[in-house]
Amino acid sequence: MDASDDTGATAPGAGTPEPPAPRRTKKLVNAPDEVVADALRGLAAAHPRLRVDPRARLVVRTDAPVAGKVGLVSGGGTGHEPLHSGFVGPGMLDAACPGAVFTSPVPHQMVEATRAVDGGAGVLHVVKNYTGDVLNFRMAAELAEEEGLSVRQVVVDDDVAVSDSTFTAGRRGTGATLFVEKIAGALAERRAPLDAVADVARRVNDASRSFGVALTACTTPERGVPTFELGPDEIEVGVGIHGEPGRERRALAPARELVETAVEAVLAELPDPVDGPVMALLNGMGGTPLLELYVAYGDLVEALELRGVPVVRSLVGNYVTSLDMAGFSVTLCRADEEMLRLWDAPVETAALRWGR
Amino acid sequence: MDASDDTGATAPGAGTPEPPAPRRTKKLVNAPDEVVADALRGLAAAHPRLRVDPRARLVVRTDAPVAGKVGLVSGGGTGHEPLHSGFVGPGMLDAACPGAVFTSPVPHQMVEATRAVDGGAGVLHVVKNYTGDVLNFRMAAELAEEEGLSVRQVVVDDDVAVSDSTFTAGRRGTGATLFVEKIAGALAERRAPLDAVADVARRVNDASRSFGVALTACTTPERGVPTFELGPDEIEVGVGIHGEPGRERRALAPARELVETAVEAVLAELPDPVDGPVMALLNGMGGTPLLELYVAYGDLVEALELRGVPVVRSLVGNYVTSLDMAGFSVTLCRADEEMLRLWDAPVETAALRWGR
Numbered sequence: 001m002d003a004s005d006d007t008g009a010t011a012p013g014a015g016t017p018e019p020p021a022p023r024r025t026k027k028l029v030n031a032p033d034e035v036v037a038d039a040l041r042g043l044a045a046a047h048p049r050l051r052v053d054p055r056a057r058l059v060v061r062t063d064a065p066v067a068g069k070v071g072l073v074s075g076g077g078t079g080h081e082p083l084h085s086g087f088v089g090p091g092m093l094d095a096a097c098p099g100a101v102f103t104s105p106v107p108h109q110m111v112e113a114t115r116a117v118d119g120g121a122g123v124l125h126v127v128k129n130y131t132g133d134v135l136n137f138r139m140a141a142e143l144a145e146e147e148g149l150s151v152r153q154v155v156v157d158d159d160v161a162v163s164d165s166t167f168t169a170g171r172r173g174t175g176a177t178l179f180v181e182k183i184a185g186a187l188a189e190r191r192a193p194l195d196a197v198a199d200v201a202r203r204v205n206d207a208s209r210s211f212g213v214a215l216t217a218c219t220t221p222e223r224g225v226p227t228f229e230l231g232p233d234e235i236e237v238g239v240g241i242h243g244e245p246g247r248e249r250r251a252l253a254p255a256r257e258l259v260e261t262a263v264e265a266v267l268a269e270l271p272d273p274v275d276g277p278v279m280a281l282l283n284g285m286g287g288t289p290l291l292e293l294y295v296a297y298g299d300l301v302e303a304l305e306l307r308g309v310p311v312v313r314s315l316v317g318n319y320v321t322s323l324d325m326a327g328f329s330v331t332l333c334r335a336d337e338e339m340l341r342l343w344d345a346p347v348e349t350a351a352l353r354w355g356r
Numbered sequence: 357m358d359a360s361d362d363t364g365a366t367a368p369g370a371g372t373p374e375p376p377a378p379r380r381t382k383k384l385v386n387a388p389d390e391v392v393a394d395a396l397r398g399l400a401a402a403h404p405r406l407r408v409d410p411r412a413r414l415v416v417r418t419d420a421p422v423a424g425k426v427g428l429v430s431g432g433g434t435g436h437e438p439l440h441s442g443f444v445g446p447g448m449l450d451a452a453c454p455g456a457v458f459t460s461p462v463p464h465q466m467v468e469a470t471r472a473v474d475g476g477a478g479v480l481h482v483v484k485n486y487t488g489d490v491l492n493f494r495m496a497a498e499l500a501e502e503e504g505l506s507v508r509q510v511v512v513d514d515d516v517a518v519s520d521s522t523f524t525a526g527r528r529g530t531g532a533t534l535f536v537e538k539i540a541g542a543l544a545e546r547r548a549p550l551d552a553v554a555d556v557a558r559r560v561n562d563a564s565r566s567f568g569v570a571l572t573a574c575t576t577p578e579r580g581v582p583t584f585e586l587g588p589d590e591i592e593v594g595v596g597i598h599g600e601p602g603r604e605r606r607a608l609a610p611a612r613e614l615v616e617t618a619v620e621a622v623l624a625e626l627p628d629p630v631d632g633p634v635m636a637l638l639n640g641m642g643g644t645p646l647l648e649l650y651v652a653y654g655d656l657v658e659a660l661e662l663r664g665v666p667v668v669r670s671l672v673g674n675y676v677t678s679l680d681m682a683g684f685s686v687t688l689c690r691a692d693e694e695m696l697r698l699w700d701a702p703v704e705t706a707a708l709r710w711g712r
Binding site: 023024026027028029030031035038039040041042043044045046078079081082086215216232233235252254255256258282286287288289290291292293294295296297298299300301302311314315316318321323324326327328346353354355 | 379386387394395400401434435571572588591608612646649654655657679680684702710
């Protein structure tokens with residue numbers, strides 16, 4: 001009879017081998033609980049046009065508040081970089097509040113960001129649809145309004161994979177956040193009033209849908225081992241950006257088939273007209289090299305062409321990530337002319353940068 | 357007595373277990389031998405300002421040749437994206453020739469690229485110091501000159517980790533390639549003559565040194581398993597961008613210590629003055645998330661500050677990669693005023709983009 005204690009551990013030398021310990025993921029960090037502050041120190045050093053407070057977890061445009069301009073604030077758990085801190089700057093966000101890894105920032109951060117960017121024209125909060133984020137941003141808006149600030153909020157919920165997921169009531173917010181922040185940010189830069197900026201943000205969200213596929217899990221610095229287990233030949237179809245379960249597990253297949261699955265899922269829920277032009281984001285989850293993302297983007301354009309859907313703007317790269325997860329997501333936005341003009345407007349952030 | 361056949365495989369139920377088969381890496385590709393062409397199709401679809409021939413493996417600015425401008429051509433094995441194709445465009449390269457994965461392009465590609473970008477002012481080849489690349493570019497230059505074209509070449513050899521490595525006589529060419537292509541590209545854009553463009557390229561290379569650290573190996577689509585083995589807690593210090601061995605294997609350590617090792621190695625071989633200002637590239641190897649790269653960048657700036665070395669320009673991200681390898685490299689360039697002005701000049705490519 002083998003000896004084992006009541007933790008279920010097997011004594012050395014017993015006949016039944018222990019199940020292998022999950023393989024630890026090597027991380028380029030210092031102390032795991034310092035990773036957010038350490039990364040923000042690096043961000044500050046690399047981007048002198050950002051005002052960064054690593055302890056208070058605030059990233060603000062150096063020229064904020066901009067008088068007469070609607071301020072844009074977003075935020076969410078750390079681990080999705082460059083979202084949101086990499087999108088702070090002229091033409092996009094005025095401030096970002098990063099939370100702990102995969103954890104909502106707290107209302108206090110959001111209020112401080114709101115104050116910091118209020119130039120007298122009000123502030124728009126861009127909130128991804130996760131329960132913690134939604135509740136905390138709602139509380140922050142109430143607190144800010146008690147101080148006399150005008151706040152509107154738009155909740156981004158573009159991920160069609162599941163309704164009601166691990167951290168969410170309704171659809172999750174993922175890749176469309178980038179489109180919302182860029183387009184609303186450009187309208188705010190033109191000194192449009194708060195309601196107009198909130199309205200375009202809502203319209204971009206309504207016009208956008210996303211779907212993701214994980215080839216591997218991701219590993220948070222705190223845990224050190226993958227957040228879930230995928231078999232050596234298994235993928236998670238419809239995965240969330242924290243590794244939340246999607247629609248099904250399936251065997252790994254060629255990129256073309258995975259992209260096809262994503263395109264079907266997104267087009268099925270994209271607003272009409274079915275052959276209307278789209279903006280396309282082929283987004284990497286953080287661990288997939290650019291080479292493979294371009295392979296998938298070629299497949300995406302082919303899948304859309306076959307269905308008569310023209311792609312009028314595109315972006316390929318790691319923008320809304322899940323730490324070191326391998327995989328990709330597809331976001332399509334049925335953009336109107338105004339959205340395209342605002343997309344094309346100049347932007348000057350760490351992660352998106354173009355002039356005109 | 358256990359039964360085993362002479363392949364060394366152990367019969368089921370025998371006492372000695374087989375060594376585990378190397379874990380296959382899941383790849384977002386179609387056929388492995390189509391990965392270069394597939395990725396180039398995606399690149400073409402995403403970037404209408406590039407003329408891409410996926411079969412001939414050529415990526416050229418749509419407006420090439422630009423009359424009176426020195427043409428810049430680079431190239432090398434695929435697997436280091438965005439290098440070089442992502443650096444083609446106004447202000448940087450005129451053309452790139454990608455080879456097969458981790459394999460030099462062939463002279464025929466280079467000659468075709470040289471012809472395509474010759475605007476009457478000659479062509480500069482930027483060549484990373486790997487034996488195959490150097491020989492093939494040399495042959496291409498001879499062939500192009502037989503056709504009456506003027507060609508100069510600069511060989512980039514910035515990696516201080518080892519001299520004479522797996523594929524190289526002398527130092528390997530890595531991160532400095534980005535500095536060389538950006539700065540020489542900007543000078544060419546100002547219509548400087550061929551010898552001046554070649555000269556600044558050479559001076560940037562001479563002023564730059566790099567050092568890389570791998571936390572994991574990388575996996576080529578063809579092989580499907582890691583190109584080398586690293587233990588679960590082991591790193592390769594001084595790794596090359598194809599996974600070539602470096603100076604030593606060591607246990608994983610905090611980011612700060614790894615960066616410290618890289619900084620020591622680079623500063624030891626950087627030209628004087630020791631406290632002169634530098635441009636810094638904190639480069640990801642492809643599989644390390646941006647969050648961790650910013651942690652390392654914070655540590656890099658701190659290490660340089662301690663030594664009194666001011667950082668006057670910086671770049672953080674995945675630029676000169678090794679497929680899905682986790683890890684980073686540090687490149688420092690002791691830039692003079694002219695180099696800094698040229699670095700700041702506008703650039704319009706897939707991977708680097710800024711106006712002024």
